Amino acid sequence: MNIDNLIEGILNGDNRSIARAISLVENSDPVSRERIIKGIYSVGNAKVIGITGPPGVGKSTIIGNIAPMLSDYGKVSILAVDPASPFSGGSIMGNRIRMQKSLSRKGIFMRSTSNRLYNGGLSEYSWDIVKILEASGSDFIILETVGSGQSDIDIMNIADITCVILAPGLGDEIQALKSGIMEIGDVFVVNKIDREGSYIAIKDIRETLNLSNKIKTPVIGINSIDIENYDKFLDYIVSWNKKNYREKYVRKLRQIVLEEIYNKYAYYIDNMDYTEDTLKRDPYTTAEIIIDSMNKIIDKSTYK
Numbered sequence: 226m227n228i229d230n231l232i233e234g235i236l237n238g239d240n241r242s243i244a245r246a247i248s249l250v251e252n253s254d255p256v257s258r259e260r261i262i263k264g265i266y267s268v269g270n271a272k273v274i275g276i277t278g279p280p281g282v283g284k285s286t287i288i289g290n291i292a293p294m295l296s297d298y299g300k301v302s303i304l305a306v307d308p309a310s311p312f313s314g315g316s317i318m319g320n321r322i323r324m325q326k327s328l329s330r331k332g333i334f335m336r337s338t339s340n341r342l343y344n345g346g347l348s349e350y351s352w353d354i355v356k357i358l359e360a361s362g363s364d365f366i367i368l369e370t371v372g373s374g375q376s377d378i379d380i381m382n383i384a385d386i387t388c389v390i391l392a393p394g395l396g397d398e399i400q401a402l403k404s405g406i407m408e409i410g411d412v413f414v415v416n417k418i419d420r421e422g423s424y425i426a427i428k429d430i431r432e433t434l435n436l437s438n439k440i441k442t443p444v445i446g447i448n449s450i451d452i453e454n455y456d457k458f459l460d461y462i463v464s465w466n467k468k469n470y471r472e473k474y475v476r477k478l479r480q481i482v483l484e485e486i487y488n489k490y491a492y493y494i495d496n497m498d499y500t501e502d503t504l505k506r507d508p509y510t511t512a513e514i515i516i517d518s519m520n521k522i523i524d525k526s527t528y529k
């Protein structure tokens with residue numbers, strides 16, 4: 226398929242074009258990726274909602290419930306980032322196919338992407354995928370990631386609102402407190418309040434937030450089987466304002482530029498003329514010489 230047609234398809238909200246474009250981006254085809262993003266880019270209006278938390282707390286179930294509710298307010302798309310683990314893949318796929326069918330009847334686009342290539346977090350090209358979904362007319366883009374070190378930081382760089390999902394028991398709360406997940410949540414959701422221990426979990430989280438002066442961060446208990454207390458959670462998401470536009474732009478710019486520099490200079494370094502003299506010199510000094518010459522190229526007055 227021709228890229229111009231693909232761009233037109235995305236802008237018209239055609240699901241096949243969107244899916245095709247996402248595949249191109251995921252398969253790290255840099256030329257197509259660049260052309261697609263340049264062709265569709267505008268500062269969109271989608272609100273990006275990150276749903277993160279330990280495995281099995283109910284993230285997918287929550288998304289399956291909240292996505293149709295959000296579609297009363299605008300067009301919804303979902304991007305689920307698969308855990309790299311090959312185990313339990315079968316049952317996850319089964320659930321996902323069922324969910325996908327019921328959501329697509331409501332006009333909700335859903336897509337899974339793999340984080341296999343990227344260290345535990347969001348796929349390296351999640352930003353690009355989000356832009357494609359945004360350009361296709363999405364008002365809400367929901368991202369599901371399994372909370373783990375790197376992805377916590379990544380999700381902050383892409384999402385406008387980060388919802389940390391926890392559940393009673395299983396020691397999830399304690400683990401979360403340790404893993405720094407508390408830092409990234411704009412809202413905390415304790416799912417499975419039908420289970421024992423949920424009020425203790427909510428209390429523990431509130432106390433920890435108080436300790437780190439995040440007193441105003443809401444902690445909402447919900448039950449996703451009987452859809453209890455979703456109105457508060459939904460209200461919160463709908464009324465939340467976009468934020469960090471500059472930071473997100475800078476992060477993406479940094480990724481693009483550093484990738485380019487890396488590719489270019491890795492080749493250059495591998496293929497330099499190495500004389501006997503160079504090889505006798507310590508590599509720190511040689512690196513300084515190379516970096517010095519790079520610094521001459523990076524002159525602030527030449528870009529804006």
Ligand SMILES: Nc1nc2c(ncn2[C@@H]2O[C@H](COP(=O)(O)OP(=O)(O)OP(=O)(O)O)[C@@H](O)[C@H]2O)c(=O)[nH]1
Pocket residue numbers: 279280281282283284285286287371416417418419420447448449450451
């Ligand atoms: N009792 C109870 N069970 C729930 C609730 N929400 C989800 N579950 C169950 O918890 C299990 C895990 O739910 P998922 O939605 O797959 O959890 P997840 O966080 O997406 O899991 P991963 O994507 O594998 O990390 C499923 O069996 C759900 O039916 C709830 O509110 N109460």
Ligand SMILES: [Mg+2]
Pocket residue numbers: 284285286369
């Ligand atoms: Mg899930």
